[in-house]
Each structure stands twice: as structure tokens, then as C-alpha cells.
Amino acid sequence: MSEKKPRVSWKSEAVDKAFLEACLDEVTINGRDGTSLKGCSWKVVGEKLKNEHNFIVDRAQMKNRYDYIKKKFVTWVKLRNKTGNLYNPVTNTFSMSDEEWVAEGKLDKYVEKLRNAPLICPDLCTKLFEGVVSTGVHCWGPSSTLPHPAEEFSAHDMDEDHYTQMETDAPHASDESSGRSKHHEGQGNSKRVRRNIFDDDLREVGKEIVNVAKMLVESERLNREKKDDVDACMEKLEKMEWGEGDPRYDTALLLFGESADLRKVWLRLKTSSCESWVRNAGRKYRLFE
DNA sequence: GGTAATGTCATGGCTCAGAA
DNA sequence: TTCTGAGCCATGACATTACC
Structure with missing residues (x-):
């Protein structure tokens, strides 16, 4: 019926x-x-x-x-x-x-x-x-052995130790990162504790991302007509002192060319967050391994 | 009107999280 | 540990549209 x-x-x-x-x-x-x-x-x-x-x-x-x-x-x-x-x-x-x-x-x-x-x-x-x-070829899916992009993004914002630890724990990164672990059996509490630490950090990073995104949307509404701010981006990039030829420098340039929003995000990022942001994007574009 | 291309819908398989 | 509900992806069926 x-x-x-x-x-x-x-x-x-x-x-x-x-x-x-x-x-x-x-x-x-x-x-x-x-x-x-x-x-x-x-x-x-x-x-x-x-x-x-x-x-x-x-x-x-x-x-x-x-x-x-x-x-x-x-x-x-x-x-x-x-x-x-x-x-x-x-x-x-x-x-x-x-x-x-x-x-x-x-x-x-x-x-x-x-x-x-x-x-x-x-x-x-x-x-x-x-x-x-x-x-x-690096697609993520239910059966993928690669990290879930969304969480990969977050993980890259962690410090290197955290990230390395996660990779060590989960050879099939997607198991953890996809939120669909296939390895429940035989995994001890230590993993759970580490995961809790990771989750806490993840939440913090998530909040940061949400905050930045909110600002982005607001700024998008207010400044649709405003001109691009490439010069400001370049100025901030120069202050990072990475130098031409550095993958971080090249990745940043790549991102600046992608969209005005990425440039806005870059300008709003704290200096301490800039490197992890660029590295994350660099992995995406295969500039970092 | 016939046919191919495109877009939308429905369903099955797989996996995970949470409850019992 | 098992069961159940839910989400995601892949795929095929079907409807619509465009073209001849």
C-alpha cells in the first residue's frame, strides 16, 4: 500500500x-x-x-x-x-x-x-x-585501507607523536579513522585510553575548525564583494620563513591559488597552527608523505 | 515513435555502535 | 556475545528528456 x-x-x-x-x-x-x-x-x-x-x-x-x-x-x-x-x-x-x-x-x-x-x-x-x-587511487571507502579523509585532517592537526602513535596502533588506518573499527578483539585498555586522549584532542581541534568555519561563513556573507587578499597571505607566508622550495611554502602557494576562502582561513589561522594546516593540505596533494 | 543519455529512486551488502 | 538499528556505498531499475 x-x-x-x-x-x-x-x-x-x-x-x-x-x-x-x-x-x-x-x-x-x-x-x-x-x-x-x-x-x-x-x-x-x-x-x-x-x-x-x-x-x-x-x-x-x-x-x-x-x-x-x-x-x-x-x-x-x-x-x-x-x-x-x-x-x-x-x-x-x-x-x-x-x-x-x-x-x-x-x-x-x-x-x-x-x-x-x-x-x-x-x-x-x-x-x-x-x-x-x-x-x-587513494579513495576511502568502507573497505578502504586508507585513512578516512575527515579524520585524517584532524589527525594531522595533532602533534607528530600523537599521529605516529595512532599509525602504530592501527596499521589499517581506516579502521580507526573511519570510526568503523574492525579490530575490537584483543585490543587492550591502553588503546582505549590513547583513543580517549586522541578523541579529546580531536574535539578541541574540531571546535577550532568549527570556529574558523563559522567565521568563514560570516565573513563570506559580509565580504562577498571584497577583493582577494593574496598580498596579505604572501606577507604572512614570508613571515613563516620557510623559504622557496620548501614543500610547506609550495603547498601554501597552491592553497592560495585554490580559493579566496582558503586564503581567508590562512589569514585567520594562529601562527602556531599554520604549519599543521599546510602539512595537512600537503599530504592531500601528495606533497608530503 | 524509437533510442540513447541522464537523473532519480530503491535496495542489498557491509560495517559499526549501543543495547540487551 | 549477540542482536538491532543506522549509516554509507555500490549498483541496478526505472522515469524523464533530448535527439533523430
Whole structure:
């Protein structure tokens, strides 16, 4: 007796954009539940779409849309990061030959979709999914042996001892970092104690990240029209005295070129946090091992 | 109208956390 | 220790759209 759910149409770019913005706001304020949004957040996002666009959609539909956009984003990032490819941010398209499109399409079915329908709001997607999705050969998944990106991020903000300890304890880093440990059996209390210490630190780092993100969103609203502040970033970078050629220096430059938001985060970071932030990003871009 | 491409929905398998 | 509920991912089915 289950009535068929009406099929929703996400054709309106305004709705899509509002959806992404609402998701981003909720992630900033309430954090994530795994790689997705929390239950209460879905409710808020749904309310916003209903109130602002008269767009009625349930949680499962929003989740599906979220997953779909995320998959496209993963493919988009892979293409964008490929050396030799030309991504045009103005047209939001890739300048690749037919052969390249075909070759990429064989590796990833979403390539063809991107070719015909560019990723909507790349900036919003980047903010929303960056650090959550995994791309390429280093993908994270339920069966992945690599660390979960989200927690990998946090772990890098720990001091090196902490991080090293975690790696020693968990050869399959994803077991711990994904929050889905497969190694319950035979693990003593010492691990649990260390994990508690780690969790406490994680919470602290999480608070810091949330605070920074909140400031980011607020600043985004107030300063959408303001010009970029590359010079200020460079000035702060020079003060770090890392020197050209240093991977940290190169990574920082890379990040400055990524987006205005990253530059804003950089400017707001405490000097003591700058290195771990850059190192974390460096690992992401494979500049650090 | 037929067909292919694209987007949305539904479901199964896997895993984990928490309760019993 | 076992059971149960929930989340995530992968995948296939189905609906819609665009093109010929």
C-alpha cells in the first residue's frame, strides 16, 4: 500500500545552489554525521528549500541528490587535478580532446556527465565536500585501507607523536579513522585510553575548525564583494620563513591559488597552527608523505 | 515513435555502535 | 556475545528528456 513517491526535479539551478548553501551552513554549524549531514540538518535544509523555493523534498531525496553531486564533484576534482588538463574556471569546463574524454570516460562514468553537464557551483561543492570525499587511487571507502579523509585532517592537526602513535596502533588506518573499527578483539585498555586522549584532542581541534568555519561563513556573507587578499597571505607566508622550495611554502602557494576562502582561513589561522594546516593540505596533494 | 543519455529512486551488502 | 538499528556505498531499475 505504499504510494509511489513523486519524482523531484532538481533542474532549477537556484534550488541546487540553495541546497548546497544550506548543506554548507548546516555542516559548518552542526558538523557532519559521517560524510553526510546530521538528521537535524537534513530537516533544516528541507525547511529552507520549502520556505525559500517552495521546493518540497524528503530526506532520502536530498541524500540522493547530495550523493549524486558528490560523485560528480569527485570526478570533477580528479579531472581538475590532472596534469596537462586545462580547466577553465570562467566557463567551468575542461579543454580536453575527444580522445581524452573517451579515455577518462572509460575510467569513470561520471566523466561523460561532466562533459555534457558541468558541475554546478564548483565553489560551493568544494567547500562542502573538500576533505570528505576521496578521489583517485587513494579513495576511502568502507573497505578502504586508507585513512578516512575527515579524520585524517584532524589527525594531522595533532602533534607528530600523537599521529605516529595512532599509525602504530592501527596499521589499517581506516579502521580507526573511519570510526568503523574492525579490530575490537584483543585490543587492550591502553588503546582505549590513547583513543580517549586522541578523541579529546580531536574535539578541541574540531571546535577550532568549527570556529574558523563559522567565521568563514560570516565573513563570506559580509565580504562577498571584497577583493582577494593574496598580498596579505604572501606577507604572512614570508613571515613563516620557510623559504622557496620548501614543500610547506609550495603547498601554501597552491592553497592560495585554490580559493579566496582558503586564503581567508590562512589569514585567520594562529601562527602556531599554520604549519599543521599546510602539512595537512600537503599530504592531500601528495606533497608530503 | 524509437533510442540513447541522464537523473532519480530503491535496495542489498557491509560495517559499526549501543543495547540487551 | 549477540542482536538491532543506522549509516554509507555500490549498483541496478526505472522515469524523464533530448535527439533523430
